[in-house]
Amino acid sequence: MPKHVGLISFLVACSLLSLPQVAHAQALVPHTLQLDPAKLEKQGLALAQEAAQLAQFQQIDLALPRARLASQLAPKNDKVWFLLGGLHLQNREFEQALAALKKAQSLNPKNADVFFAIGSANFQQKKYDAAIANYQAGLKLKPNDPEALFDLGNAYYMQGKLPEAIAQYNQAVAQNKKFWAAINNIGLIQYEQGNTDAAIKQWQTAVSIDKQAAEPLLALAVALYTKGDRQQSLTLGENALRIDQRYADLDFLKENLWGERLLTDTKKFLELPRIQAALQQQPTQ
Numbered sequence: 001m002p003k004h005v006g007l008i009s010f011l012v013a014c015s016l017l018s019l020p021q022v023a024h025a026q027a028l029v030p031h032t033l034q035l036d037p038a039k040l041e042k043q044g045l046a047l048a049q050e051a052a053q054l055a056q057f058q059q060i061d062l063a064l065p066r067a068r069l070a071s072q073l074a075p076k077n078d079k080v081w082f083l084l085g086g087l088h089l090q091n092r093e094f095e096q097a098l099a100a101l102k103k104a105q106s107l108n109p110k111n112a113d114v115f116f117a118i119g120s121a122n123f124q125q126k127k128y129d130a131a132i133a134n135y136q137a138g139l140k141l142k143p144n145d146p147e148a149l150f151d152l153g154n155a156y157y158m159q160g161k162l163p164e165a166i167a168q169y170n171q172a173v174a175q176n177k178k179f180w181a182a183i184n185n186i187g188l189i190q191y192e193q194g195n196t197d198a199a200i201k202q203w204q205t206a207v208s209i210d211k212q213a214a215e216p217l218l219a220l221a222v223a224l225y226t227k228g229d230r231q232q233s234l235t236l237g238e239n240a241l242r243i244d245q246r247y248a249d250l251d252f253l254k255e256n257l258w259g260e261r262l263l264t265d266t267k268k269f270l271e272l273p274r275i276q277a278a279l280q281q282q283p284t285q
Contacts, residue, residue: 044073048080051087060090071100078107082114094121112142116151123155131155146176153185157257162189180206184216185257192259196223214244215256222262222269237269238278248279 048070054063067084074080085100098121105114115138122131135152139145153168166189169182187202200223206216221237246252248270250263258266269275 041074041077044070044080045077047073048077048083052083055083055087055090060087063087064091071103076107078104078111078114081107082111082117085114086117089117089121089124092124094125097121110141112138112140112145112148114138115141116145116148119148119151119155123151123158126158128155128159132159144171144175146172146179146182149175150179150182150185153182154257157185157189162193165189178209180209180213180216183209184213184219187216187219188257188259188262191219191223191262194261196227199223200227212243214240214247217243218247218266219258219262222266225269226265233269234272234274237275241275241278245279 047066051063051066051070054060054066064084064087067080067087070080071084081100081104085097085104088094088097088100098118101114101118101121104111105118108114115134119131119134119138122128122134132152132155135148135155139148139152142148149168149172153165153172156162156165156168166186169186172179172182183202183206187199187206190196190202191199200220203216203220203223206213207220211217217236218240221233221240223233224236225233241248250267250270253263253266270279
């Protein structure tokens, strides 16, 4: 499951500073514009702040040019390079993302979040060994980060190392009891292993934490339906798809690490007349 890289937020907003106005040139002796590195860096940080604000509203295409210019004006600021790398990662521009992130890493090798972001880029490129190495390196600097533990679990999951994946998910939950995504993914593994009742308990727990979490709600509906609980399962399924209709797309579910057994059962569930009717009533997202 690709991770959305957190965008840099600066504690102090930097205001744009104007360059001093240039005096009129005398005949044949033009004045040279003297650039103040400190002022240029302030301008760069201001642009980075603006880029981060735009990115928070998913205006990545507007944020990227500002972040690029900020990296030129403040080339020694690792946070600016981290921001630029994160924006490229949001756009799935992996080569540019890794170049910016590794620049940030060279400026500040102790920033665990840079390791996590590089791991995310590796993961999205299906380079799971590299992803695991970067997540582990980041966790050495920032132990017990629940999101990083979750991402590490996902990388193990994609390698088929299921006990290791479950161990990381459990660690993530130990750090954050409300981390329903990790609880949900334990259910995904258990369902593929044929432990339907155990998976149901995981998804019930996830839904109790966040009743608007469509993923465990739909998974729970499918699992209950396969066990013969028709009425409750259909109601839960309708609710899940009302929350987020993307979960009616099997390709989307596969991207979210749903296994073959659950996908097969979900396909049958989605073809039920009542579920089809519910989908037709919902506006396309």
